[in-house]
Amino acid sequence: MFNRMISWIDQRFPLTSFVKHDLTGYPTPRNLSYWWNFGFLAGFVLVLQLATGIFLAMHYKADSGMAFDSIQHIMRDVNYGWLLRYLHATGASAFFVVVYVHMARTLYYGSYRKPRELLWWTGQGLLLLLMAISFMGYLLPWGQMSYWGAAVITNLFRATPFIGDQVVIWLRGDYGVGDATLTRFFALHYLFPFIIVGGVVIHLIALHTVKSSNPSGINLADKDNIPFHPYFTIKDMFGLGVYLLVFFVFVFFFPNAFIEAANNIPANPMQTPPHIVPEWYFLPFYAILRSVPDLIGGVVAMGLSVMIFAAMPYMDRSRIPGGAHYRPLYRLQFYIFIIAIFVLGYVGSQPVTDNIVLLGRGATLVYFACFLFLPIISKVEERMLLKRGLPPAVRAMVEGEKA
Amino acid sequence: MSGSDTIDNPERRNFLGKITTVAGVTGAAAACWPFVNSMNPSSDVLAKATTEVDLSNIPPGGEHSVAWQGKPVFVVHRTPEQIKNAESSNGSIDPEADSKRVLKPEWLVVVGICTHLGCVPNRDPEGGWLCPCHGSMYDASGRVIRGPAPKNLEVPTYSFVSDNKILIGKA
Structure with a gap:
């Protein structure tokens, strides 16, 4: 029955050949070290951020009068709200750790070199998106650090030639960071991750065209490649286990390590915290x-x-x-x-x-x-x-x- | 025009193709405008464009901050000594005469936003301001006397509606 279903699909959609070509049978250099785990880990964090983010959005209010309190509502009243929020907040930091290691590996092993330029550039685009998303997400709790961080960063666009002041007002939808800014940041913070998902698909298509680099930096002969499954699924799973151990130490024991104390004060446009x-x-x-x-x-x-x-x-x-x-x-x-x-x-x-x-x-x-x-x-x-x-x-x- | 596959006037077809492309791109660009413009301040934000301030409660040497367009505005009742200090120099980084920055010398009205990256400077007992973020300093006329701020504190347009009442946002 199952085989008949698969063959029915295969006549209409390249399911088996796709799985074979790009997932299980994907030829992978056999000498990949654990530094090559971080791309997979970035994908994992992305999924976790999407999942926690969507469930947080069910309880969050993107309104300057209610945003700060709705975070407290999530922390105190929503079932497992504290877990969702700490996963999401810690996940943001984890995302950058993983992506920075991924980039450092690329630089160290020269993985950006020909023919992987496009792979590197799509990765660069993903980094920019990640930065934009994390910056906009940081405004949402509407604390003092959120507010003044957003005020300073949107102000950077004053450097735009000729129309700098108008650009800043346009970005904020107000003369200062205000309700309009918060609402649009929420809308874009929700949208951009899906653009990242699209970008990751492009990144992976580029990867599967040029194939993974490896620690030797030399393109290996076919006999030195082994199928992705089971050899690298198991290696990635082991890496994931180690990653999750470290991640959950922060989620459960130091959830505030990456949250500035000043962000527990509601945003006040009339008062800048002493040290931003x-x-x-x-x-x-x-x-x-x-x-x-x-x-x-x-x-x-x-x-x-x-x-x-x-x-x-x-x-x-x-x-x-x-x-x-x-x-x-x-x-x-x-x-x-x-x-x-x-x-x-x-x-x-x-x-x-x-x-x-x-x-x-x-x-x-x-x-x-x-x-x-x-x-x-x-x-x-x-x-x-x-x-x-x-x-x-x-x-x-x-x-x-x-x- | 005939039923054959040959094009009798390829240049004409080429031209029409180009014109269609141009019109299509222009139309698509124009269709973006409502979306872009929707991100500009809305009417209710614009409606808060003026703020009235009663000056009678501000003692000499005192400072009062009010919100104007969601931004803090410092209204300072300057003492004769502070006026003398402010008038004695033109500032150094962005030179400007004190008389150009006030309508009446005893009242200084400036937007309380550091011209560097938008923090709110703190009042300095000497009569100026110090920005907590990156250390910019302003004198008793709101002029920058130490960077990284590039410009003096902005003087909003305002007018005296009576002897002790000003309207910020309207000349």
Whole structure:
């Protein structure tokens, strides 16, 4: 009976061939490490965020007079409302952890390199959407941090040439962040995740066209690929188990770790809290914004700091295959870059003092230098490695690329 | 026109195709406008565009904040000393004479929103303001004297409807 049903469908829709081609039989490099789990984990967090978000929306009120209280209603009165909310709030942070590790893996192993440019760029688009969603979602509890975070970020659009002031009013639907802003942020916060789902489909179509990269950085021969199922379903499931252990430690024991205390005060447009900080995942970019002593310059630098990742496939000019593991200079640069991000994150969390500003400017320079010097460094490194001598097979690949 | 498959005037067909594309794109763009414009402030938001303030309760040296268009506006009753201080300089980052920023020297009316990123500056006992977010400082005339704010506190349009009553939002 079941087989007859499947064959009925298969005559009308490519079900079996799709499952075989893209799910169970999808050829996967056998040497993938646990760093390759994070794409799957990002997908998992997305689903969890969608599910918790939809159920939260059944109890939330997107009205400036009721929003703050409706969160308390969810926390106190709604059955398991506290769980839904803490899953959703912790999930937002978890999403960024997972996506940042996913990106760091791509950078370390050179997975952005040819032919995976489009894969990398669709990922960049997904990151921008994720940032927009989390920023809009943060306004919804209508606390002081929510309000002033939204006020500061919408104000950044004042840097738009000629029509900056109008753009800010248009974005908010009011002269300040107000009820109109809250309602539209809710509408878009609900919509964008579904656009992300669409983006993920495109990301996966690109992935299944160029196939996964792997730690060696060399495209493997067919015999070195193994079917996704059961080998990587089981590996992803094990990774998921570890992830969930850590995730639920936060959900159950430190649910307020990522919620600013000031956000327990209802939004007050007449009073700014003494120290405004964005959520941790925006801190490095916020630090770059603050490091430039000019509004427009700061906004441009911040925008560039996110978008510059897209240029990686062209900035990395080395023909040496493989990731940072086989490229000493690039590896050094990768670690310097990671350190710069952590320093910027620290700077972004601190109140403005002379020393902090100085540290922030230094780290900002290092951050951008890592990108801007990459074309030179990658070429120098290539020459150095060629001189030192490569394994014959790798050498042949480099020579082949020149032709 | 005949029933054959050949096009007797390909240029004409080409032109018509292009015109149709242009008209279609223009129409689609125009159809977007109602959606875009619906995000601008609605009529009830615009209706709150003016605020009246009674000045008689503000003592010399005192500051009163009122909401105008959902934004805080500082109304300051300046002391003769503060007026003298304000008039003695033009500020440094965004130079402007104090007389250009007030209708009557004893009353300073400024929008209480830092011109950097929109925080509400706190009153400084000296007679100016200090922004808690990124440390911008303003003098007794609301002029910026320390960055990162690029501009002076905005002076809204307002008018005296009587000796001790002002209407903010209307000249």
